[in-house]
Amino acid sequence: MNVYLKNLLRFCIIIALQVLILNNITLHWFTEPAGALFVPFIYPLFILVMPFETPVWALLFSGFAAGITVDIFMTTAGIHACATVLMAYLRTNVLNALMPRNLSEYINQQPSIKNMGWMPFLVYSGFLILLHHIVYFMIESWSFSGFGSLLLKIGASFATSMIFIIVYILLFTRQTVSRA
Amino acid sequence: MRNFILIIRRFFNLILFAGLEIICFILIAHSHTLQGDDIVSSANTVSGIVYKKQSDLVYYMGLGRMNDSLINENMRLRKLIDQYRTVDTLKDLPVKRLVTNTDTAVHIVKYADYIYRTARVINNSVENVNNYITINRGSKDGIARGMSVISGTGLVGRVEYVTAHFASVLSILSNKQQVSAKLKDGTFKSTVWDYERPDIFMMRDMPPEEKIKKGDSVFTTSFGNTFPPDVLIGTVIKTEINKKNGKQQLYLRPATNFRSLQYVYVLDNIMDVEKKQLEEQPAKK
Structure with missing residues (x-):
């Protein structure tokens, strides 16, 4: 399948998954006496799994598009877009630091557990998702008044998002069928 | 002119990144007040x-x-x-x-x-x-x-x-919005939400001599022309004295189940x- 068509389709699927299903799952950690209430975010995954050789400007535009779409559905006006654009900008640098060869040498490949190995992929996605969550929750609360609660919210949301992302990756990666 | 174009080409990604972030912050700033524009909203x-x-x-x-x-x-x-x-x-x-x-x-x-x-x-x-x-x-x-x-x-x-x-x-x-509230005996104060849980509201700085019991109802007032008067907001579940200023704090359970x-x-x-x-x-x- 054409790589553009494939990414467009993935965009639609991930946004639909986020908006229609995950936004209705409100999770909570330690809500008595005080705690965090959040929904898991899976849509940053769309930026994470774009092909290796995607230029930075394309990443920025697609990050902005994904963020603004989620913003429209969640009435958060630009907060998701802001966090996702930052994440998209730093993606190339993180990948360059983690991969052994130059990124332009990986033709028709995308970051995944199969192509990168477990540890590099977890470091790569964990770093970017954590960055996204920190920026998102900081801008949303816009103060340091409930700092403990803010940290708890970031931590809990990060852990849950990572679980959902790993599950998505394991479910939707094509397995090589062994024919014995 | 040539140098200028060269600089733009060299830092194109950074400029694009900054531009997109500025757009985001403008959107956020517009929505940060109650009177903001509805450029991006779920009523779309x-x-x-x-x-x-x-x-x-x-x-x-x-x-x-x-x-x-x-x-x-x-x-x-x-x-x-x-x-x-x-x-x-x-x-x-x-x-x-x-x-x-x-x-x-x-x-x-x-x-x-x-x-x-x-x-x-x-x-x-x-x-x-x-x-x-x-x-x-x-x-x-x-x-x-x-x-x-x-x-x-x-x-x-x-x-x-x-x-x-x-x-x-x-x-x-x-x-963004505080609700003007009154107790049964007519004490006015506004309720605030500390955005940690959807089932707790607070009323801060009530006079400490006020006798408020668990289970008292809290209603809206018509002050501020926002809400109709005498709609139930919630019931008191806990009262405590704030040690910093010696005033009373009320914890309310909202009457509406938002979930x-x-x-x-x-x-x-x-x-x-x-x-x-x-x-x-x-x-x-």
Whole structure:
């Protein structure tokens, strides 16, 4: 399948998954006496799994598009877009630091557990998702008044998002069928 | 000129990144006040249609819960009617009461100076700092910005953005709006939400000599022209003395269950325009 068509389709699927299903799952950690209430975010995954050789400007535009779409559905006006654009900008640098060869040498490949190995992929996605969550929750609360609660919210949301992302990756990666 | 183009080409990604972030911050700054623009909101036509489809799909799962809430409300209304039977309504009511029941999709009940319109909740959130509820009525059904929204059990919020067929309501689970509240004996203060849990409100800085018991009801006031008076906000579940300034803090449990909101009423105050005109008169002189 054409790589553009494939990414467009993935965009639609991930946004639909986020908006229609995950936004209705409100999770909570330690809500008595005080705690965090959040929904898991899976849509940053769309930026994470774009092909290796995607230029930075394309990443920025697609990050902005994904963020603004989620913003429209969640009435958060630009907060998701802001966090996702930052994440998209730093993606190339993180990948360059983690991969052994130059990124332009990986033709028709995308970051995944199969192509990168477990540890590099977890470091790569964990770093970017954590960055996204920190920026998102900081801008949303816009103060340091409930700092403990803010940290708890970031931590809990990060852990849950990572679980959902790993599950998505394991479910939707094509397995090589062994024919014995 | 050539150098300038070279610099732009070299730092193109950085410039693009900065530009996109500036757009985001402009959007955020616009939405940070109650008077902000509705450039990006869930009352948008596209997202409204998507949410409508989703709501139609999961509508049947919630029917049982909805039935319970309607039965409870019926019970409360029947109690109210019984109270009215004991007084001479014709003599005591200040405003003529007019009840019309039309057979269109929107049921309109005129009572004194409010028009009630029913609406279905098609999207709902409780976990953000400012929570919005999308309803399936818009300007074509007579919804306008600033109308207050209540549920069968208590206060919900205020209409903020309106399109032709949808509207988004800023619920009182928000740090943008504080609700002017009163206790039974007439003590006024505003409630605030500390955005940690959807089931706790706070009233800070109450006078410490005030005797407030667990289970006391807290109602809205008509101050600030935002909400109708005497709608239940919640009940007191805990009182404590703030050690920093020696004043009393109340913890409230909201009367509305925001997690399972299905139907709401949008209130249109038909006396509002006249009231505002009257209040603007002294300012002109």
